[in-house]
Amino acid sequence: MPSVQPVASVIPQPPLAAWVEASVPYLADLSVKPVTYNPPIGTGVARRVGNYRDFKVRIHNVRPIAGDLSLDRQAFVLARHETAVRDFYDRDEVRRVYEPEIEALVKRQTGASKVVVFDHTIRAADRGVERGHRAPVRSVHNDYTENSGPQRVRDLLPADEAEARLQKRFAEYNVWRNISHDPVEMSPLGFVDSESIAPRDLAVCDLVYEDRVGEIYIGVYNADHRWCYFPRMTREEAVLIKCYDSLKDGRARFSLHSAFDDPTSPANPKPRESIETRTLAFFD
Template identity: 75%
Template sequence: MAELRLAYSMRAVPTAPWVEAPVNYLADLSIKPVTYNPPPGTGLPRRDGNYRNFTVRIHDARPLVGSLSLDRQAFSLTRHETEVRDFYREEEVRSSYSIEVEALIKRETGASKVVVFDHTLRTADRAVERGLRTPVRSVHNDYTEKSGPQRVRDLLPPDEAEARLAKRFAEYNVWRNIAQEPIEMAPLGLIDAQSIAPRDLAVCDLVYADRVGEIYQGVYNADHQWHYFPAMTRDEAILIKCYDSAKDGRARFSLHSAFDDPSSSANARPRQSIEVRAFAFFD
């Protein structure tokens, strides 16, 4: 953590400890939220629901790095070197990077087993024509009370799945910048899980060509405490807890969204990022 703070101190420090920016929430549940996700490269997602932009204050979380906890805020930032040269090479991500992420999650959580099962590349530059996805500009969480356990059953053999589901397990996303330059456009905003009320999590069907899943969409709550990590570099990673089976008071779900940083320059480089999804199992 000390190295991470030192590295940041050598960069340009933001002129204010926060920015104000609009983020896209569900205003209410008058329309059932549904998101239709086409295959990559075929178009943009389509959403049903009463969505509206709300302006929020998003705090620079770098001064808090040493005190952030996956079990309290549901997100953390860590220094994480990678041997991956080109994140656009599928084979390199599935082999080398998956091993790196597995080791990172074990280190940060103490899990006995980690299963990396999915990744998504995002860019703000010609994403559809390149077969990629765009940054998600809606307040959401990747798994729900129902879809977390279901995804374990989808991934593991039946006997192993039921044995793992009988003990604590959690789903984590590992998010990073994959460009050589620091992120200038569409950074990731994260809500402190301690400020999320149960009513803020609305079940949303996630419709693909071959299956239907579930995520949570965020319902606007003025009490939400927003944070981000300005100018993220390629050697940093955000861990986000999207599901935890434990019901002992620790954070179980989170909410996050890309946002348009008003402090970005007019010619900011398009964001390039990867998020890897993994289950962590505990003995």
């Protein structure tokens, strides 16, 4: 399968810092029920209700220990993953080329027997809404809850198959990647090590769309959270994020993540362009 090679940069890059300090938007408390109103793509930005506040956190560069990370402990991993996609803005090419690539990647990383790729969201930091996409999400969140994880299976599979699949282990993984030929300089994605998340840190938030209401978790601030990121992600890398796991045996079941402003970014950073692909993984 052909691969897309990155454009070589002629500008020397400074060494990566071991950690950076940045602000991320958490819920300060649960005095106000969190609700997010999502308009149709390309028509506006999300409106959030809740007692949100920016909290300063230390976000560690975990590239040096990327090989030690685990989906079942930290709930996120970095994978080398070249793609044959030439234009991620071409929906037909993404469906034909990228979906089989992601299905194979998730199977390889998780051991799942079946993977269903069901959603792609392109986020652009430069006029994302005007261009018919979404902007990077700046809130500490997780895409599924105890209730919405199983509901997504029922939404996507035939009723009989869904009920059979729900009797065994299944998980939801997001696959996030940079789709620009330049490394990420603006609004990188930060992740909370799942081993530092307590159950009380996950607040159910209604996610209101034009045609349906879903649920996500919003992070409630906890000073014990261990934040991590992979600086300067390239087009040949992908992060798998576990957002739900039905198995309750002590492994990571949920995660938290958010975009943030990296203080080590260049003075005029190139706008981030990324795609996140949502998948359901089923295990025998």
